Amino acid sequence: MPWNPEIYNQFKTIRYQPFYDLMDLISPNKNMKSIDLGCGTGEQTAILTEKFPDANFLGIDSSKEMLEKSKKLENERLKFSLTSTEEILEKDENWDLIFSNAALQWSDNHQELFPKIIQKLSVNGQLAIQMPDQNENELNKILFDLANEEPFVNQLKNWNRKSSVLSLDDYTQILFENGLSDLKIMKKVYPIYAEDHETLFNFISGSALIPYLEKLNAQEQEDFTNEFKQRIEQKFVKLPAVYSFKRLLIYGKNNR
Numbered sequence: 001m002p003w004n005p006e007i008y009n010q011f012k013t014i015r016y017q018p019f020y021d022l023m024d025l026i027s028p029n030k031n032m033k034s035i036d037l038g039c040g041t042g043e044q045t046a047i048l049t050e051k052f053p054d055a056n057f058l059g060i061d062s063s064k065e066m067l068e069k070s071k072k073l074e075n076e077r078l079k080f081s082l083t084s085t086e087e088i089l090e091k092d093e094n095w096d097l098i099f100s101n102a103a104l105q106w107s108d109n110h111q112e113l114f115p116k117i118i119q120k121l122s123v124n125g126q127l128a129i130q131m132p133d134q135n136e137n138e139l140n141k142i143l144f145d146l147a148n149e150e151p152f153v154n155q156l157k158n159w160n161r162k163s164s165v166l167s168l169d170d171y172t173q174i175l176f177e178n179g180l181s182d183l184k185i186m187k188k189v190y191p192i193y194a195e196d197h198e199t200l201f202n203f204i205s206g207s208a209l210i211p212y213l214e215k216l217n218a219q220e221q222e223d224f225t226n227e228f229k230q231r232i233e234q235k236f237v238k239l240p241a242v243y244s245f246k247r248l249l250i251y252g253k254n255n256r
Helices: 005-023 043-051 064-073 085-089 110-118 138-147 168-177 197-205 218-235
Strands: 032-037 055-061 078-082 095-101 121-132 180-194 241-254
Touching: 005 043, 005 095, 005 121, 005 180, 005 241, 032 043, 032 085, 043 055, 043 064, 043 078, 055 064, 064 078, 085 110, 110 121, 110 168, 138 197, 138 218, 138 241, 168 180, 168 241, 180 197, 197 218, 197 241
Parallel strands: 032 055, 032 095, 055 078, 095 121
Antiparallel strands: 121 241, 180 241
């Protein structure tokens, strides 16, 4: 089940604020060779090129559907490539800025991944990463618990996605041990205001729900979705509701 840019972008305004907050942590440098890991449709990468006119950007993503939207944005300072973060890390190439907004939560084993990413920073290179704190966000917890119950355990063949996102302490230690300084690591709540339960469902249906549904047949998808919606209604009893969606913002500079 491929990513659907239309569904994902229903919450564009909500998803853009943490991007701007992350972007504001970056210091402009001359001739900054930059990469955006998990660039999606490329719209945010294009904003980065406007914010940093002395930088060149490569946006990468593993979703063909998402990158299809990026073609019209390319110019002499902005290019896109259909590839994964893991594939990029295998290449002998360093970057002055490694940026990633709401993408690395899909990559596994951050204890190993983040040091590999940091190794790709040039001298004085900057790391700027934002991820939803999936282990702390209520909709993610409802989804994870549901997949651990029958009949879905059997239908999913015992598959469930434990988030790879670590704690603030863990990321602070990883960045410090790998030589980064000027650390700015924080958790911030980006409230989502919902007049109805469908709004809360739609917010997660464009992201975290996708890998579950792609493992189910049509009838199982319907059953899983209906039960998930009921659990959301049980958790958020009062309407309108506020969902305290938590995100991690991580910044560090390589002064070695």
